[in-house]
Amino acid sequence: MAEKDWPLWEVFIRSKVGLNHKHVGSIHAADGEMAVENARDVYTRRSEGISIWVVESSQIFASDPADSDALFEPADSKIYRHPTFYEVPDGVGHM
Amino acid sequence: MKNNLFTYTLRIADDSLILGQRLAEWCGHGPVIEEDIALSNIALDLIGQATNLLEYAATVENKGRTADHLAFLRFENQYFNTQLVEQRNGDFAVTMVRQWIFDTFRLPFYEALQHSSDSQLAAIAEKSLKETKYHWKHSSEWIIRMGDGTEESNKRVNDALILLWKFSDELFFMDDVDQDLISQGIAIDLETLRPVFNERIQLVLQQATLQLPDSKWKLNGGRLGRHTEHFGHLIAEMQYMQRAYPNMEW
Numbered sequence: 001m002a003e004k005d006w007p008l009w010e011v012f013i014r015s016k017v018g019l020n021h022k023h024v025g026s027i028h029a030a031d032g033e034m035a036v037e038n039a040r041d042v043y044t045r046r047s048e049g050i051s052i053w054v055v056e057s058s059q060i061f062a063s064d065p066a067d068s069d070a071l072f073e074p075a076d077s078k079i080y081r082h083p084t085f086y087e088v089p090d091g092v093g094h095m
Numbered sequence: 096m097k098n099n100l101f102t103y104t105l106r107i108a109d110d111s112l113i114l115g116q117r118l119a120e121w122c123g124h125g126p127v128i129e130e131d132i133a134l135s136n137i138a139l140d141l142i143g144q145a146t147n148l149l150e151y152a153a154t155v156e157n158k159g160r161t162a163d164h165l166a167f168l169r170f171e172n173q174y175f176n177t178q179l180v181e182q183r184n185g186d187f188a189v190t191m192v193r194q195w196i197f198d199t200f201r202l203p204f205y206e207a208l209q210h211s212s213d214s215q216l217a218a219i220a221e222k223s224l225k226e227t228k229y230h231w232k233h234s235s236e237w238i239i240r241m242g243d244g245t246e247e248s249n250k251r252v253n254d255a256l257i258l259l260w261k262f263s264d265e266l267f268f269m270d271d272v273d274q275d276l277i278s279q280g281i282a283i284d285l286e287t288l289r290p291v292f293n294e295r296i297q298l299v300l301q302q303a304t305l306q307l308p309d310s311k312w313k314l315n316g317g318r319l320g321r322h323t324e325h326f327g328h329l330i331a332e333m334q335y336m337q338r339a340y341p342n343m344e345w
Contacts, residue, residue: 028129045132
């Protein structure tokens with residue numbers, strides 16, 4: 001079996017009490033259907049989740065760590081962007 | 096009658112037990128890590144079913160034997176699994192074809208058995224249904240991919256079909272044990288499962304660009320305790336620890 005022909009997929013699982021899928025690891029598979037089955041077998045053995053997303057790793061475009069300064073640091077010193085100075089009226093509820 | 100229920104339960108239990116044992120042989124030897132885990136998971140599911148069924152069988156027999164006794168201390172002619180499940184693993188294609196034929200039968204079988212008038216068998220069938228659905232999906236997907244894959248994968252799965260198809264008919268074997276229990280609403284009339292079995296087999300074969308072998312040769316005997324030459328080796332290994340260290344636990 002030519003393993004090098006099976007692309008790598010990133011696996012995201014949503015747990016029973018979650019809203020979002022969390023990245024849990026990766027598997028190899030020939031196609032999407034098998035990727036979901038493999039992810040199920042490898043990452044949900046202990047009832048870790050109720051929903052699986054798989055994405056071919058090559059489809060993920062990620063930020064370059066070398067650019068972290070330029071991308072993220074400017075936001076640090078701009079507290080005027082944070083919505084913490086407003087008092088939320090009681091009737092509005094959870095915001 | 097109690098004897099018939101005991102035999103009937105053993106037949107179902109032994110299919111799960113022996114197939115679970117065969118799949119467990121793959122642990123650590125899978126072609127890729129994902130399938131190593133998948134096959135081990137399926138093995139564990141089957142052994143779980145065998146545990147439930149053998150515990151019930153022991154109760155029905157009512158002679159003080161436990162599920163462990165039944166699993167590890169019977170003689171060859173006292174196991175009633177079909178000859179299909181004792182066939183050797185061979186390559187991945189052989190293992191998947193064996194699994195696929197079995198799963199395609201087992202799913203409608205459990206679906207029917209959950210309506211058995213025997214509440215224990217019905218409960219076990221209901222519990223085992225979801226995992227069986229997954230097993231069937233998993234093995235079917237593999238047959239399709241290997242069949243409609245490369246020249247080599249197609250040849251291997253075709254060879255596996257020629258090797259194993261002759262054992263498929265035994266899944267529908269019935270004798271007076273079944274007839275007695277069918278009349279009580281406990282057992283399933285296996286002939287009623289043939290249409291859906293055949294339909295699903297054909298559906299997968301079509302997508303896999305495969306055909307059934309020409310030969311109509313059918314084998315059976317397992318349900319009556321007559322096994323193929325591979326069975327002796329299998330249970331020798333399976334029973335070794337219990338026979339070498341009687342009553343050992345871990």
